[in-house]
Amino acid sequence: MPVFPPRPVDSTLHGVVDYTAGSTLMTAFPKLARLEGTRAARQIRTAGAIHLAYSVMTDYPLGLVKVIPYKVHLGIDAVAAFALAATPFVTGQYKKGSRQWVPHVALSLFEFASLAMTDPSAKGEFHGDVEAVRAANRVNPHSKIYEGPPAVRPPVAAAG
Amino acid sequence: MRANVWSGRNKTKIEEVPDPKILNDRDAIVKISSTAICGSDLHLYDGYIPTMKHGDILGHEFMGEVVEKGRGVAGLEVGDRVVVPFPIACGDCWSCKHELYSVCENSNPNAGMAEKAFGHSTAGIFGYSHLTGGYAGGQAEYARVPFADVGPIKIESDHSDEEVLFLSDVFPTGYFGADLCDIKGGETIAVFGAGPVGQFAIASAILMGAERVIAIDQYDYRLQMARNKAGATDTIDFSVDPDVVEQLKEVTGGRGPDAVIDAAGMEAAHGHGALHAVDRVKQATRSESDRGHALRDAIMACRPGGIVSVIGVYGGLLDKFPSGAFMNKGLQLRAGQCHVQKYLKPLYEHIKNGDIDPSFVVTHRLGLSDAPDGFETFKHKQDECVKVVLEPERS
Numbered sequence A: 001m002p003v004f005p006p007r008p009v010d011s012t013l014h015g016v017v018d019y020t021a022g023s024t025l026m027t028a029f030p031k032l033a034r035l036e037g038t039r040a041a042r043q044i045r046t047a048g049a050i051h052l053a054y055s056v057m058t059d060y061p062l063g064l065v066k067v068i069p070y071k072v073h074l075g076i077d078a079v080a081a082f083a084l085a086a087t088p089f090v091t092g093q094y095k096k097g098s099r100q101w102v103p104h105v106a107l108s109l110f111e112f113a114s115l116a117m118t119d120p121s122a123k124g125e126f127h128g129d130v131e132a133v134r135a136a137n138r139v140n141p142h143s144k145i146y147e148g149p150p151a152v153r154p155p156v157a158a159a160g
Numbered sequence B: 001m002r003a004n005v006w007s008g009r010n011k012t013k014i015e016e017v018p019d020p021k022i023l024n025d026r027d028a029i030v031k032i033s034s035t036a037i038c039g040s041d042l043h044l045y046d047g048y049i050p051t052m053k054h055g056d057i058l059g060h061e062f063m064g065e066v067v068e069k070g071r072g073v074a075g076l077e078v079g080d081r082v083v084v085p086f087p088i089a090c091g092d093c094w095s096c097k098h099e100l101y102s103v104c105e106n107s108n109p110n111a112g113m114a115e116k117a118f119g120h121s122t123a124g125i126f127g128y129s130h131l132t133g134g135y136a137g138g139q140a141e142y143a144r145v146p147f148a149d150v151g152p153i154k155i156e157s158d159h160s161d162e163e164v165l166f167l168s169d170v171f172p173t174g175y176f177g178a179d180l181c182d183i184k185g186g187e188t189i190a191v192f193g194a195g196p197v198g199q200f201a202i203a204s205a206i207l208m209g210a211e212r213v214i215a216i217d218q219y220d221y222r223l224q225m226a227r228n229k230a231g232a233t234d235t236i237d238f239s240v241d242p243d244v245v246e247q248l249k250e251v252t253g254g255r256g257p258d259a260v261i262d263a264a265g266m267e268a269a270h271g272h273g274a275l276h277a278v279d280r281v282k283q284a285t286r287s288e289s290d291r292g293h294a295l296r297d298a299i300m301a302c303r304p305g306g307i308v309s310v311i312g313v314y315g316g317l318l319d320k321f322p323s324g325a326f327m328n329k330g331l332q333l334r335a336g337q338c339h340v341q342k343y344l345k346p347l348y349e350h351i352k353n354g355d356i357d358p359s360f361v362v363t364h365r366l367g368l369s370d371a372p373d374g375f376e377t378f379k380h381k382q383d384e385c386v387k388v389v390l391e392p393e394r395s
Helices: A011-026 A028-032 A039-056 A070-091 A102-116 A130-136 A141-146 A155-159 B041-045 B111-118 B161-168 B170-179 B196-208 B220-230 B244-251 B273-284 B293-301 B323-328 B340-353 B368-379
Strands: B002-006 B012-016 B028-037 B061-069 B081-084 B142-145 B188-192 B212-217 B234-237 B259-262 B307-310 B332-335 B364-367 B388-391
Touching: A011 A028, A011 A039, A011 A102, A011 B273, A028 A039, A039 A070, A039 A102, A070 A102, A130 B364, A130 B368, A141 B220, B002 B368, B012 B368, B028 B081, B028 B161, B028 B368, B041 B368, B061 B142, B061 B161, B081 B161, B161 B170, B161 B340, B161 B388, B170 B196, B170 B307, B170 B340, B188 B196, B188 B293, B196 B212, B196 B220, B196 B259, B212 B220, B212 B244, B220 B234, B234 B244, B244 B293, B259 B293, B273 B293, B293 B307, B293 B323, B364 B368, B368 B388
Parallel strands: B188 B212, B188 B259, B212 B234, B259 B307, B307 B332, B364 B388
Antiparallel strands: B002 B012, B028 B061, B028 B142, B028 B388, B061 B081
């Protein structure tokens, strides 16, 4: 049986989820949740747009302008999920019926579940101690690459 | 004993584990003096090879001293200094009798698992997932070596560990890649990937008499090593210009190389734009296990009637295989995990003759306890890293 690591969502897959979720929230979700024309629909569309915006600016494989560190992105995810869940209760719209707050809370739970399955170390992120490696290394990499003769003799040279 | 164990994606750690024991009459126990991190270990590290378990000891490139042997091990004695080839081969089956050691029919105890993935079982491999037998690897103080009467080569010269260690894998694998190209002298060979295996493929092509060898990579320091040490005559840096196919045609007068070696494999970094993004997404969502950039370009660039030699590791399935180019250009596709045992003696002779000094790839020599940082440094190409050798006897 294949054994998978406990946090199977790497930074690339997290990006796939980000773009899929963000674009769905901006387009189809309010209609599918029968929220069109309501304040809840506007809030969810705004949440989707914000999500897409900071995804585009995140330093992960699917980011386009890589200015936000991946771990900061995950922090924004958590704050945004909490804010989305809290919004109906802050505005008081929860009093108008379950459809005005259940989607917010459900989306928030989805976001937290996604975060729980995400590997925060980020696939593309260096997390070693290069200074410790340099200190422990008994070879000078630069001189190995750039100095000294070739390591192989072509057959003609070998015969000579 | 201490060992470097797989601890999930992008994580290894040094742990105390039980010492290995003789389990079979043909086993030997080797006290490891030097071991290395292989580029293919990164596929395990990155989580793309299934069937890894937490606590699995990594490493399939190692050498050391025989400290114990079973009654059935002929040809080796306690105290012998040996290099251990990465495929575990019985020496008795049809495949071994035909020198196809990496597809030994008896050495993989999880043959059923491998048959499901590949149609047939392949040989067991040290420290390379349960798909290839779940054997403990060599990034440790000791290792159990099954079929020790078949695999290890005795080192009787006074060569340093670094000069002979790579007989375990990367030197024979690179040589095998060049050997598959039928080099008779005067050919033009292109090599995708200037990591350790690519460096040895380049050096081996030179050793066999190729006239031009073109190294392809995105890291300038690796291309410099290819040119300065391995003997590459030309280099292509695809971080500067990603259209490798066009560049290969340009430097070969439009014809293309006679043979192309793919020493990059399933995590080829080369490739930009929409196709690269699609591959990354499909690999991340596990709907495609292998990124085929290097192989696709190898097929597209190779001259009609040429050979594409695949020694970079692939694990499952890849999309957008250019079958039209492959068929209509009449290419030969040759591939495999290296049958290391076949090449051990002739390559050791090359070392003894001074035709090649395999230690040229070593850029980092660390203690075993530095292995986790060594993996990161190697993976992320930090500090001009090409090859990491670990010494278990250092703290």
